[in-house]
Amino acid sequence: MNISYILNELGEERDNYFNAIAPPIVQTSNFAFNSVADFRAALGDEYDKNIYSRANNPTINILRKKLAALDGAEDAMVFGSGVAAIAVPVIALLQSGDHVVCVENPYSWTIKLFTKLLPRFGVTCTFINGTDTANFENALQANTKLIYLESPNTFSYELQDIAAVAQLAKSKGIITMMDNSYCSPLYQQPIKLGIDLVAQSATKYLGGHSDVVAGVLTGSRTLLKKVFELEHMNIGAGMAPQTAWLLIRGLRTLPLRLQRSFETCQKVTAWLQQHPAVDKVVWPFMPGFKQAELACRQMQGCGGLFSFTLKEPSIKKIEVFCDALQHILMAVSWGGHESLVIPAIATIPVADYSLDNPRHQLIRMYVGLEDAEYLIGDLEQALGEL
Numbered sequence: 001m002n003i004s005y006i007l008n009e010l011g012e013e014r015d016n017y018f019n020a021i022a023p024p025i026v027q028t029s030n031f032a033f034n035s036v037a038d039f040r041a042a043l044g045d046e047y048d049k050n051i052y053s054r055a056n057n058p059t060i061n062i063l064r065k066k067l068a069a070l071d072g073a074e075d076a077m078v079f080g081s082g083v084a085a086i087a088v089p090v091i092a093l094l095q096s097g098d099h100v101v102c103v104e105n106p107y108s109w110t111i112k113l114f115t116k117l118l119p120r121f122g123v124t125c126t127f128i129n130g131t132d133t134a135n136f137e138n139a140l141q142a143n144t145k146l147i148y149l150e151s152p153n154t155f156s157y158e159l160q161d162i163a164a165v166a167q168l169a170k171s172k173g174i175i176t177m178m179d180n181s182y183c184s185p186l187y188q189q190p191i192k193l194g195i196d197l198v199a200q201s202a203t204k205y206l207g208g209h210s211d212v213v214a215g216v217l218t219g220s221r222t223l224l225k226k227v228f229e230l231e232h233m234n235i236g237a238g239m240a241p242q243t244a245w246l247l248i249r250g251l252r253t254l255p256l257r258l259q260r261s262f263e264t265c266q267k268v269t270a271w272l273q274q275h276p277a278v279d280k281v282v283w284p285f286m287p288g289f290k291q292a293e294l295a296c297r298q299m300q301g302c303g304g305l306f307s308f309t310l311k312e313p314s315i316k317k318i319e320v321f322c323d324a325l326q327h328i329l330m331a332v333s334w335g336g337h338e339s340l341v342i343p344a345i346a347t348i349p350v351a352d353y354s355l356d357n358p359r360h361q362l363i364r365m366y367v368g369l370e371d372a373e374y375l376i377g378d379l380e381q382a383l384g385e386l
């Protein structure tokens with residue numbers, strides 16, 4: 001389906017709302033029926049009918065159609081956060097006694113889901129280095145019900161061969177799920193590579209303005225209905241209509257924003273790579289990236305998230321550099337208009353810092369929509385403080 005059609009028209013029935021270009025925010029919790037027969041019929045089909053906004057809402061339904069089409073999926077569900085779009089389906093798919101194979105170092109709350117929350121309900125998880133597909137096969141157990149991917153990783157950028165893992169899982173009858181927040185559907189479509197369920201933090205590129213927290217899940221109608229009927233309705237982590245509206249607005253400019261971030265990131269990473277105070281820059285579309293061939297095979301682009309290390313990676317030096325930044329903000333998240341850094345040292349107790357752990361030295365940067373020269377100027381003056 002044509003991307004301009006998806007972003008500008010799909011799902012929008014403008015003649016139902018005065019031909020307004022921007023759809024209405026249908027700010028209602030519930031919907032009325034004219035007869036018991038209609039009411040009963042709707043209650044029997046809550047997945048598709050507007051009854052109560054915890055389940056469905058017309059503004060949300062416009063968004064769902066666009067998100068499903070962007071991913072090449074049969075359907076999409078939306079949530080009040082990216083973690084809800086991960087946790088709710090995972091809980092729906094698993095029972096006590098089941099086992100999960102998950103890539104190592106996924107998003108921090110995904111780690112907690114598999115190491116703290118689900119073990120309370122009898123679910124176990126094995127974390128593996130996902131850069132080698134054989135590691136998935138070797139970790140499988142008779143009770144493995146789910147393989148969970150996140151490609152690329154959003155701090156250290158390891159990739160998995162998505163099509164190969166999906167094929168392996170299919171041959172064993174195991175469901176696959178993947179976090180595609182890094183690429184967004186514009187730069188990677190895991191459903192087309194055989195993945196069953198794709199989650200995304202819509203807080204990032206889809207929203208794009210650092211003003212919403214939201215999540216998306218795409219997949220087959222059958223799998224999504226299963227997630228919807230009990231866990232989605234019971235946990236109640238759905239999306240508010242106003243958030244859906246902000247996401248529809250964000251989608252209008254998604255290709256422009258991503259392209260801008262991607263192009264500026266090429267300039268910023270190239271500049272950093274030649275700076276004498278910088279040791280290495282890790283970004284999947286960087287010349288010399290370890291898994292460059294796989295990145296080019298399964299990703300159409302990269303966006304603006306990368307990491308780098310300093311030649312002198314002491315806590316003191318990393319702090320001096322980050323504290324000296326004047327325009328690039330220090331904050332979690334990414335995908336908005338503003339450039340950000342987060343040094344790994346901010347995420348661990350000072351006493352735990354180890355020079356033997358390469359992840360500890362990483363400074364993650366997100367390149368937003370500013371000019372490359374403006375960002376490079378800020379990086380230059382901060383590196384000059386070292």
Ligand SMILES: Cc1ncc(COP(=O)(O)O)c(C=O)c1O
Pocket residue numbers: 081082083084107154179181182200201202203204213214215333
């Ligand atoms: C890779 C990744 N997945 C999932 C999430 C969770 O999304 P949210 O913060 O929207 O709940 C995040 C948030 O930073 C993330 O970076």
